[in-house]
Amino acid sequence: MLGRLATWLRLLGADVTYEPWISDADLMERARNEGRLVLTRDRGLLGLPDPVPRFGVTFDRLPDQLVQVATHFDLTAFVPFSRCVRCNVVVKVIPKESVKGRVWEYVYDTQELFTECPVCGRLFWKGTHPTRAREDLRRMLGEDIARRIRW
Numbered sequence: 001m002l003g004r005l006a007t008w009l010r011l012l013g014a015d016v017t018y019e020p021w022i023s024d025a026d027l028m029e030r031a032r033n034e035g036r037l038v039l040t041r042d043r044g045l046l047g048l049p050d051p052v053p054r055f056g057v058t059f060d061r062l063p064d065q066l067v068q069v070a071t072h073f074d075l076t077a078f079v080p081f082s083r084c085v086r087c088n089v090v091v092k093v094i095p096k097e098s099v100k101g102r103v104w105e106y107v108y109d110t111q112e113l114f115t116e117c118p119v120c121g122r123l124f125w126k127g128t129h130p131t132r133a134r135e136d137l138r139r140m141l142g143e144d145i146a147r148r149i150r151w
């Protein structure tokens with residue numbers, strides 16, 4: 001139910017796992033083992049007597065959900081675009097020479113900083129996340145919150 005929220009939180013740099021098919025018991029077990037906070041819309045899950053911290057997302061629309069989470073938690077601790085959105089791992093800076101032949105020549109000639117996902121091998125550079133994603137985030141979060149983020 002919160003798949004899009006999970007994706008955008010990863011874009012903001014947060015460590016977010018998303019498993020819509022996991023059972024409540026397995027979810028709580030995993031959160032406990034990994035020291036995670038559970039974001040959910042499921043009242044049953046929120047009501048379980050369990051010490052695992054949970055946060056109830058009460059909105060239907062993605063922008064409202066993002067603002068609710070950003071208002072309640074300090075998202076300024078995260079570095080946007082520092083994580084592979086697909087694998088949820090922090091990307092690593094790699095030497096420019098190592099991407100020769102793996103990216104378009106134009107990209108190689110115009111970019112200096114390259115990062116790579118250690119899991120899926122996807123390469124990123126400044127232009128990978130178009131200005132569009134930044135603008136979408138700014139628009140959804142609003143200026144007050146967006147101003148505090150370390151872009």
Ligand SMILES: [Zn+2]
Binds near residue numbers: 084087088120
């Ligand atoms: Zn990846």
